[in-house]
Amino acid sequence: DAGVIQSPRHEVTEMGQEVTLRCKPISGHDYLFWYRQTMMRGLELLIYFNNNVPIDDSGMPEDRFSAKMPNASFSTLKIQPSEPRDSAVYFCASNHGGDSPLHFGNGTRLTVT
Amino acid sequence: AQKITQTQPGMFVQEKEAVTLDCTYDTSDQSYGLFWYKQPSSGEMIFLIYQGSYDEQNATEGRYSLNFQKARKSANLVISASQLGDSAMYFCAMRNTGNQFYFGTGTSLTVIP
Numbered sequence: 001d002a003g004v005i006q007s008p009r010h011e012v013t014e015m016g017q018e019v020t021l022r023c024k025p026i027s028g029h030d031y032l033f034w035y036r037q038t039m040m041r042g043l044e045l046l047i048y049f050n051n052n053v054p055i056d057d058s059g060m061p062e063d064r065f066s067a068k069m070p071n072a073s074f075s076t077l078k079i080q081p082s083e084p085r086d087s088a089v090y091f092c093a094s095n096h097g098g099d100s101p102l103h104f105g106n107g108t109r110l111t112v113t
Numbered sequence: 114a115q116k117i118t119q120t121q122p123g124m125f126v127q128e129k130e131a132v133t134l135d136c137t138y139d140t141s142d143q144s145y146g147l148f149w150y151k152q153p154s155s156g157e158m159i160f161l162i163y164q165g166s167y168d169e170q171n172a173t174e175g176r177y178s179l180n181f182q183k184a185r186k187s188a189n190l191v192i193s194a195s196q197l198g199d200s201a202m203y204f205c206a207m208r209n210t211g212n213q214f215y216f217g218t219g220t221s222l223t224v225i226p
Contacts, residue, residue, distance in 0.1 A: 031212055043204065043216040056213065091158065097212050099165055101148055104158035 002026075006092050006105035014113055018080040021108045023092030024073055033102065034067055034077050035091040043091075049075065050097075082112045116140075117205050119217035126195045127225050133180070134190040134220045136205030142166075146208040147188040149179065152219070153201040161203075164188060195224045 005024040013019055025032045033048040047057040052069045069075040079086055089109050093102040116139040126132035149161040164172045164179045172179045180189040205217040
């Protein structure tokens, strides 16, 4: 079991640039979640998918954020254009529903200057 | 609305002593799950223990136990025989019927030698 894999681990970009974060969930997990962690707001649920379909994106901050899951083994979170206030650690997590816990990736630390 | 409350921003415990980290939750769902995660300074999110809303016995996992009081809507984590490696942030989380996970703001635990 390779776990949830996120890339890149660190991303530093300038304001206005497009940022794409990537996630590979655990094989067989049919739920995928994107979270953002900051000191001020803690862990925020941005969006989650079930069987590749977005179920709830009410946590996505604004139109600059978009997420896709083209297949069961890959998801992206895109920020365009990026702003300094987007600086945070972005976690991807997956589970197979029911009583199963969330399995988290190691996160992507995004810094927007 | 779902809500998780962790009222202890920081806690200290002497090595080898037990410590209780508080968590209360608010939900109107009949079926839900409660989880605790550990986040060491390296940043990864580590699943510790799970309690289902219909479980009558408190969950235990090694040195971790969950003191579940359903009527009071509390799910406190008890760590016995604290070790230096237990120093970390601890997050309480609740899964609702729709498999959405909500996290508390966390408690920073420091184990003193």
